[in-house]
Amino acid sequence: MTINPSGWRPEQSAANDSADSPTFTGNRALMLEEPLIFEIGSTATTGIDFEDVPAGGNRLGGLERTAPIGCYGLSEPETVRHFTRLSRQNYAIDLGLFPLGSCTMKHNPRINEKMARLPGFADIHPLQPAETVQGAFAVIHLVGEWLTRLTGMAAVAMSPKAGAHGELCGLLAIRSALEARGDARRVVLVPESAHGTNPATAAFCGYAVETIPATGAGRVDRAALEARLGPDVAAVMITNPNTCGLFEPELKAIADAVHAAGALVYCDGANFNAIVGKVRPGDLGVDAMHINLHKTFSTPHGGGGPGSGPVVFSEALAPFAPLPFVEKQGDLYVLIEEETAGEHHGQSFGRMAAFHGQMGMFTRAASYMLSHGADGLKQVAEDAVLNANYVLRSLEDLLDAPFATSGPCMHEALFTDEGLSGGISTLDIAKGLIDEGYHPMTVYFPLVVHGAMLIEPTETESKASLDQFIGALRSVAERARAGDASLKAAPVHAPRHRLDETAAARKPVLTWKDSAEAAE
Numbered sequence: 462m463t464i465n466p467s468g469w470r471p472e473q474s475a476a477n478d479s480a481d482s483p484t485f486t487g488n489r490a491l492m493l494e495e496p497l498i499f500e501i502g503s504t505a506t507t508g509i510d511f512e513d514v515p516a517g518g519n520r521l522g523g524l525e526r527t528a529p530i531g532c533y534g535l536s537e538p539e540t541v542r543h544f545t546r547l548s549r550q551n552y553a554i555d556l557g558l559f560p561l562g563s564c565t566m567k568h569n570p571r572i573n574e575k576m577a578r579l580p581g582f583a584d585i586h587p588l589q590p591a592e593t594v595q596g597a598f599a600v601i602h603l604v605g606e607w608l609t610r611l612t613g614m615a616a617v618a619m620s621p622k623a624g625a626h627g628e629l630c631g632l633l634a635i636r637s638a639l640e641a642r643g644d645a646r647r648v649v650l651v652p653e654s655a656h657g658t659n660p661a662t663a664a665f666c667g668y669a670v671e672t673i674p675a676t677g678a679g680r681v682d683r684a685a686l687e688a689r690l691g692p693d694v695a696a697v698m699i700t701n702p703n704t705c706g707l708f709e710p711e712l713k714a715i716a717d718a719v720h721a722a723g724a725l726v727y728c729d730g731a732n733f734n735a736i737v738g739k740v741r742p743g744d745l746g747v748d749a750m751h752i753n754l755h756k757t758f759s760t761p762h763g764g765g766g767p768g769s770g771p772v773v774f775s776e777a778l779a780p781f782a783p784l785p786f787v788e789k790q791g792d793l794y795v796l797i798e799e800e801t802a803g804e805h806h807g808q809s810f811g812r813m814a815a816f817h818g819q820m821g822m823f824t825r826a827a828s829y830m831l832s833h834g835a836d837g838l839k840q841v842a843e844d845a846v847l848n849a850n851y852v853l854r855s856l857e858d859l860l861d862a863p864f865a866t867s868g869p870c871m872h873e874a875l876f877t878d879e880g881l882s883g884g885i886s887t888l889d890i891a892k893g894l895i896d897e898g899y900h901p902m903t904v905y906f907p908l909v910v911h912g913a914m915l916i917e918p919t920e921t922e923s924k925a926s927l928d929q930f931i932g933a934l935r936s937v938a939e940r941a942r943a944g945d946a947s948l949k950a951a952p953v954h955a956p957r958h959r960l961d962e963t964a965a966a967r968k969p970v971l972t973w974k975d976s977a978e979a980a981e
C-alpha cells in the first residue's frame with residue numbers, strides 16, 4: 462500500500478466506500494475520512510517551537526534524553542483537525558440514545574457543568590487551608606448527606622474514584638471489621654448474576670470467591686446461598702437491581718441470614734437510578750454499597766472517565782470507613798484526617814486516595830440533586846423503570862425475553878438471540894444497530910443467559926426517541942428472524958465495516974511499524 466505525504470489513500474477510501482463511487486479525497490461530503498496520525502504526521506513535525514537546550518544547561522544529571530522520542534506530530538491546525546475529524550466518527554449521548562445496559566448513559570443536564578466550572582469549585586487545590594475552601598467542603602458534605610439519607614445508611618466515604626474502587630473500599634471495611642473482632646474469614650459469595658467487578662474485587666482483597674447460582678427467574682438462588690453460609694464466609698456481594706435488570710425481592714431475608722451467620726452484606730448499587738427514592742438499601746440490611754455518581758447522579762462518562770463511587774456504610778461498618786472526610790462542627794466544615802481522627806474514627810482502615818475524591822463530580826451531583834429535589838429523584842427511578850418496561854414489552858414478540866414472565870423489569874430489558882435464523886446472532890444485531898445510527902446495547906452480558914442483549918434506555922429518553930429506537934431494533938430483529946444474510950456484513954454504512962475483532966485485539970495497529978506490517 463502506498464501512502465502519500467498528505468495521507469490521502471484512495472485504496473482505503475474505496476475499500477470503505479464500496480456502495481458509492483469513491484471521491485478524490487475519500488470524503489463523502491460531511492463524512493470525512495481520516496488516516497491515523499503516523500500515516501499523516503512525521504516525527505520531525507511539531508506544533509510547538511522550543512528553544513534549543515544550551516549544552517550542559519540542564520539539571521537532569523545525565524538522565525536527559527539523547528535520541529528523539531519518535532512521536533508522530535502535526536502542525537497545530539492539523540492537530541486540531543485530525544482529532545476533530547476523528548471525534549466526528551464517534552458516537553455520544555449528545556448524538557443519540559445510548560442503550561448500553563448497566564452503564565446508565567443518560568443525558569447530563571448542562572446546569573451541572575456550569576456549576577462545576579465555577580472558579581470557586583474548579584480552581585481550588587486540595588492542600589489549601591480548610592478555611593479557604595469551606596464552600597467545597599459544604600458541597601462534599603451536602604452530597605454525602607443526600608447519599609446517606611437516600612440509602613438509609615449511617616456513614617459515607619466520598620473518596621473512591623469509580624464503582625469498582627468503591628467495591629474495594631467496601632470490602633476493605635468489611636475485612637477490617639472482621640479482623641477487629643478476631644474473625645478473619647476467607648470466602649466471599651458472589652451470585653452468578655453479579656457484575657464482573659464483584660468477583661474481581663473480592664479476589665483483589667485476597668478472598669476466595671465462590672459463585673452462587675441464579676434461579677430460572679433470573680434472581681439469586683436464596684436456598685443455595687443460605688446453604689453455603691458458614692463460619693468461613695466473610696461477605697456476600699449482591700447486585701440490586703441485578704444484572705438481569707431484576708429487583709432482588711429477597712434481599713432482606715438474605716441479609717438476615719447472612720448476619721445470623723456472622724457475615725456482612727455488600728450491595729453493588731451502581732444501578733441505583735432504578736430504585737432511588739423508592740427503596741432504602743439500609744432498610745434491606747445492606748452493610749456497604751457503592752453508588753456510581755457518574756451513572757445515577759449524572760456526570761458525563763463512558764469515554765474513560767471521570768468516575769466517582771462513594772460508599773455508604775451501616776452502623777456496623779461506619780467506624781472502619783476510610784479517611785479523610787468532612788464533618789460539620791457548628792458552622793464550620795472540618796476535615797477529619799489521621800491527625801484529627803481521634804478515638805471516634807481511630808479504626809479507619811486508611812485511605813482510598815490521597816485527597817477527597819472527584820470534586821468536579823461532587824459539584825455536578827450536588828447540582829443534579831438540588832435541581833431534581835427528593836420528588837424529582839423518585840421520578841428518576843419511576844421513569845427509568847417505565848422506559849425499560851416499554852422497551853421490553855415493545856420487543857418481546859420479536860426477540861426472546863427470558864425473564865419477561867418474572868414480573869416487570871427494573872432499569873434495563875434483557876433479550877437473547879434464541880430463535881433467530883440463518884446463524885444470525887447477538888453480534889450481528891449489534892452491528893445492524895450501528896447501521897441504523899445507534900450505539901449497540903451491551904452484548905453477551907450477563908453471562909447467565911446465552912447471547913444476551915441488555916438494553917438500558919435510561920430515564921432521560923422521551924417516548925418519541927424510544928419509539929424511534931424500538932423501530933430501528935424491530936427492523937434489525939425482523940431481518941435477523943428472517944435469516945437475512947446481509948446482517949452478517951453489518952455495519953456497511955459506518956466509516957469502518959465489520960472488523961476482524963480477534964485480529965484487532967491480537968495485532969493492534971498502534972505504530973507506523975505495525976501499520977507497515979499490516980499493509981504487507
Ligand SMILES: *Cc1c(COP(=O)(O)O)cnc(C)c1O
Binds near residue numbers: 729768770
Ligand atoms: C458500572 C458498574 C460497575 C463498575 O463501575 P465503574 O465505575 O465502571 O468502576 C459495577 N457494578 C455494576 C452493576 C455496574 O453497572
